[in-house]
Amino acid sequence: MLRWTVSRVLSAAVTLLGISLLVFVAVRLMPGGYEDVILGPLASPQQRAEVAARFGLDQPVFVQFFLWIGALLGGDLGTSMVTQAPIADELAIRLPVTALLAAMSLTVTLLLGVPLGILTAVRGGGGRGGAAGRLFSATGISLPEFMLGSVVIYLFSRLPLGLQVGGFATGTAGFGPTFRALILPALVLSVFSVAATARTTRDAVLGVLVEPHVSAAVGRGETPWHIIRHHVLRNIGIPILTLFGSIVAYLLGGAVIVESLFNISGLGSYMVSGLDRRDFGVVEATVLFTAMAFVIVSLLTELVSGLLDPRVSATRKGAR
Incomplete structure (x- = not known):
């Protein structure tokens, strides 16, 4: 029973890792990014680039993912980009x-x-x-x-x-x-x-x-x-x-x-x-x-x- 429990816990951890990867990629594949919603369609490319750089959205997706996972393992769920609240x-x-x-x-x-x-x-x-x-x-x-x-x-x-x-x-x-x-x-x-x-x-x-x-x-x-x-x-x-x-x-x-x-x-x-x-x-x-x-x-x-x-x-x- 102990071996089975350990295997199930490990399987659950792998499942959560897979879910986190899917969710992370899925939300970034949605049409319209955060800078588009905040600035609107008339914003200049420079303004969009500034907003993306401020929140790290200009980095490659895999870099953003590992940074996010590292923060999660440290107990940090992040900060809302809209309200700036934890x-x-x-x-x-x-x-x-x-x-x-x-x-x-x-x-x-x-x-x-x-x-x-x-x-x-x-x-x-x-x-x-x-x-x-x-x-x-x-x-x-x-x-x-x-x-x-x-x-x-x-x-x-x-x-x-x-x-x-x-x-x-x-x-x-x-x-x-x-x-x-x-x-x-x-x-x-x-x-x-x-x-x-x-x-x-x-x-x-x-x-x-x-x-x-x-x-x-x-x-x-x-x-x-x-x-x-x-x-x-x-x-x-x-x-x-x-x-x-x-x-x-x-x-x-x-x-x-x-x-x-x-x-x-x-x-x-x-x-x-x-x-x-x-x-x-x-x-x-x-x-x-x-x-x-x-x-x-x-x-x-x-x-x-x-x-x-x-x-x-x-x-x-x-x-x-």
Whole structure:
């Protein structure tokens, strides 16, 4: 297990290095550089060259990349070219907002997705409950966040439905107002993850229900819900836990759209503003931070899976 963990950590480091290289090159291949956005189309070549030299953009790309990596290894995330503020300070302010939004969405996902998947599987092919669960899963998976968010903003802005749209203030209103301002964005963000979790849970439950030990429990006269609690729930943890890593990645990525729609000052909106202004350091730092969070969650998910299911550990030992 120790050798496997070390290999996974090294693989994660290589993955992050590859992501950093791709992001670094991609943002510089975008049409229009920082000097074009700041100076406009009427600026002279000399003015553009002065701005590029001031921020080191006139150096070869590989030199800029190694300088950036060296700064990262030293704990320096860089400085925003637009605001001249340290990027680390901005991330420290915006990270709790995105983390709270993702945590609220993940809570809704677990509270609704798993029971809905179990109910859909138990109801089988017939019944209104099973049909409604399948319909919700299919609709939720295929519904884009920007469309659902736009509809929610319109409805809650026009009608007195009890929840407010907007009113978000970073670090000035306390936890309570911030939590209330994030309820609607969290619900919008959780629709896809609830639907995906319900679909995965349903398939996992249906797979367990055909196992011999479940047939034996039925033969002993155990009630359906007793079988669900004592036999099914213990065996569907691995698929749900595996999905957990993908859900976290989705929540962090979907926060970009949701935060922009609801005007929330989180990591997603910070990255979008960096893209609009060609603030390369901001885009690189936010994307790398998000990728790091996903890699860490995936690594922890695999470790917990090995602890919960000895068969996973045995497979890893055979693959070494």
